[in-house]
Amino acid sequence: MDQHAALTESLAHPLGSAPTARGEYARLWRESRFDRMECLNARFEQHAYAPHTHETYVIGVITAGTELYRYRGVLHSAVAGDVVVLNPDELHDGRPAGEGFAYRIFYPPVALLEQTLADALGRPARPSFTDTILKDPELFRVIQALHRGLEEPGGDALRLETDALRAFAATALRHGDLTARPRPAGSEPLAVRRARDYLDSHLDAVVELADLAEAVGLSRFHLLRVFRAAVGTTPHGYLTDRRVHRAKEMLGGPLPLAEIAAACGFCDQAHLNRVFKARVGVAPGQYRRGSNPVQDGRSAAA
The missing domain is CATH 1.10.10.60 (Homeodomain-like)
Known part of the structure; x- marks a missing residue:
């Protein structure tokens, strides 16, 4: 059994279409084949995130309920069926609305998305996302399926790597600004x-x-x-x-x-x-x- 299979086997749990019982849960794991990308599958009814940043991108889907979060000074409401994206090093928080929310989130390192776009475009590129909530049902299905596939034990490596390349490339090519340049380090006062x-x-x-x-x-x-x-x-x-x-x-x-x-x-x-x-x-x-x-x-x- 390889390392990935051993890890995902330790996370095995019945999968369904949506949480049905009350109570919070969160399941986090890292994917060594994707630059140790963190993956989170969670449902929160009361947990509220303090303002924080990630050194990675945030790409995920809301699978149930509504999440409220403040990002770039604006309060956003992401509902079931939405794709959510955040740029690296952007301050944000998060909290449940109503009866809570469930989501599946990827935290892809910057280098992973840059390599994905280099493969797709034949040139280096680093996406920047202006919109944080994407109404894209096809992309929602692709991201959700990839997340579920990575969580299940014994997934086919070639299929998962193909699905990941397609999912992240589609996110960046459909919704990212590939001409934007990150603010140079040290450009603040x-x-x-x-x-x-x-x-x-x-x-x-x-x-x-x-x-x-x-x-x-x-x-x-x-x-x-x-x-x-x-x-x-x-x-x-x-x-x-x-x-x-x-x-x-x-x-x-x-x-x-x-x-x-x-x-x-x-x-x-x-x-x-x-x-x-x-x-x-x-x-x-x-x-x-x-x-x-x-x-x-x-x-x-x-």
Whole structure:
């Protein structure tokens, strides 16, 4: 049995067309054949995501209910049948509306989409998406089928790789801007760049706003204003987000959760658990295992 088969076998659970029983569940795994792309299948009735970013794209489908999320300063409502896409490093949150929502999400690394488009176009390209909610029933079916196929044990490798290439290429070619260029690194004001560098180098330490302001040569008030304007969140929000990213990296290693919490600047393991789940959707231990046990055993995947 190969590594992928062993992993997906450990995630096996009856699949249905939509969740029918009450209760939240979330199942996360990584696909080594696709640059360790994270995949999430979840239903949330109460869980609300704190504002956060991903270093990857976000591409997925809403399979039941309605999700509300703020993205680029606008509140969006994604309903069953919608395809949702987010660009890398864009601040957003998420919460259920009404009785909740279920979705299947891919987090493809930037390099994966760039390689997909290089294969499709014969030239390098990096898509940027202006619209975050896509009304594209055919693309919805393709993405949902790929996600289900990857979750099922024993999937045919050639078919899955073919389906993934088609799904991600179709998303980018139909709905992406292939002429856009990402903002060059370091294009924000110098003080903001210095503040980000300071925060990145103090992930494991207590950071005082006065110390940060002094380090970049601004008043505390002015720093908060220009930082939010350039980054989209406060220095505290940015620092917390970076700490969670660091924790995700460290969860690939052998350190105990308590040591990871300390190394990433969290007060203790409970603090890490609370902040991590608010941004990732699963707890650190569940993220490390690559899946989240179904919390309501009667629920079926969407």
